[in-house]
Amino acid sequence: MEFLTSPSQKFDLPKRIARLGELATNLWWSWHPEAARLFGRLDYDLWERLGHNPIRLLNEVGRARLNQAAKDKEYLEYYDELFKKFDAYFISGTWSQKTHPELKNPIAYFSMEYGLHETLPIYSGGLGVLSGDHLKEASDLGLPFIAVGFMYAQGYFSQRISEDGWQESLNNPLTFEHLPVSLVKRDGEPVTIDISFPDRSITAQIWEVRVGRVPLYLLDSNVEGNSDYDRLLTARLYWSDLDRRIMQEILLGIGGVRALRAMGYAPTVWHMNEGHASFLTLERIRELVAGGTPFEEAAQKTHKQNIFTTHTPVPAGNDEFPLWLIDKYLANYWPELGMTREQFVDVAKHTHPRGDAYSMPVLALKLSGGSNGVSELHGEVSRDMWKFLWADRDVKDVPIQHVTNGVHTRNWMARRMNLLLEKYLGADWYDNLDDHTLMDKIDAIPETEIWGVHLHLKRKMAFYLTERVRDRWTRGGFHPVQVVASGVLINPYALTIGFARRFATYKRASLILSDVERLLHIVNRPNMPVQIIFAGKAHPADEPGKQLIQQVYRTVKKAETGGRIIFVEDYDMNLARYLVQGVDVWMNTPRRPYEASGTSGMKAAINGVPNFSVLDGWWREAYNGKNGWSIGEEKEYESNEVQDAADAESLYQTLEHQIISKFYDRDTKDMSHEWVALMKEAMKTVIPQFSTRRMVKEYVEKYYVPALKK
């Protein structure tokens, strides 16, 4: 292609190890722990202190150390071995080439956020991590995949908890030279795209991130010529004010299509991850209308290639705009589609008692050839929620199916656990990770070995948590009670339950606190102590979410907890990795059926950590009675209060009578046979089925390939 990207980073490296620069600027390294080790080995302390940022590490480690590494025989062997793997990755035949040679043109994927690595904080939670995992898997499978999102110059906020439990948010403006991003240029000039609003135009430039084979393009409105207000448009994830929200979504959907065109791409599949990108459907129609095709025909022609994935099981959670905003920002757009205002509004109209709104999911549902929810139950809930759009159909015929989410296995499985599987499932087990029968070999892993790996990961987590507290304490402004509340007294041998996720009220973080007396009794059992680790951010504008954090924090601070109930600040992908790999039980207590899928429990299970969760989202499909525990029943309740009380009782009962005793039922060698059986069963059932390998292949077969058929 005639495009060049202009990297923001410069390296000065000894020739023999110069390719470290190449590795640092392709996120491939982030899902290959052995590649991360190549950086870490240069200076583990610095690597940790810089938050696993290879670009900064290479620039700050110092020439002397680099020269030394360039002569270190052992390091060079590791280096050569790693680059053999790296090169093989890019040249070898791929699943996509072998299985679906018809997929030649790009599949374009649009998402508001991408969780790729903690050093690129352009994600807020599960939606972003899912997009990030999707790209990594698309790269592994060799799909012709490209992606579009935003370069949030201020990143997502870091979380601090004040002494009385209130969430404070700190912005950390990103330094582009420290990030694996390159500005897209042509003839030395940045490639830009324009969007006209009725009263002005805005311009955006494009950054490229290499995710293995997949390029991710991030739009950035911080360019000269835009007003100060417009320059901030892409500075943050999820502005709370509606003006900026709609402008962002116009930029993502309409601007994203224009950006791909400006770079010469001609995608044949357009996948919208959530409704934020729905305007892309209109922009593709506009392209045809500009060439003389009438709207209806253009809509029919583009329909089949649009794929829409919804993640929201609650009507109130869906993205909608009041009509006055549509007038304010799109009044000059509908004439370009050959439409009247009424026709334009009609395509996305959602009628409420309080009036009409412009609904992004309605827009996507009406103009897409394929739509899906993200678990079986969420598919059902979605068909029910949107059946009014197909008034003449039975609910079962509403055209929304489901593809249950998955996680990227290499990205989330501990390096040691992967090595263990290589030993017992075969060195190439990863190539066949979605093969259920291969997983039977997990039974043959000796108990001591799998338990040994788990204990190692648990100690590693405990060590990491105390390191964090030490670091936080030295930076000041931290009360001694908070030191205890952050986990400094953690015991790596006590039964440890993890609960970490976004603090949204439906996730009911405080369900386990509904009877504090009973809980204190549980955590303080003589000889059988229980620890609970909480972590998670609330959206800065979500007051109930922040109150929930405060409620949890107030319990955490009680001296009677013995330092066994803790809250760890600033949940991100790095902390998530330690927790899902290091705890004994992963707990999730959403109010059914509001957890569309959930993914953190999958990350835990693939590391041998059983789930203890409400039968909602993915867990409803995965739970088999032997790979973890359920909370509550699969039914509808007359009120939230009744549901919460029933689920809390079920939670306490199972914890008291099943989980604790099983964990502490040890033989003379301090081994719990039943517990290890649970761990193995969790891995066997979750690795193949709840992987992005299975998920992306399912998108290919159910949506991407059919979209190509005329």
Ligand SMILES: *Cc1c(COP(=O)(O)O)cnc(C)c1O
């Ligand atoms: C996996 C992950 C999530 C999603 O967790 P859920 O179980 O879906 O709530 C959120 N945040 C981070 C940092 C994650 O790694």
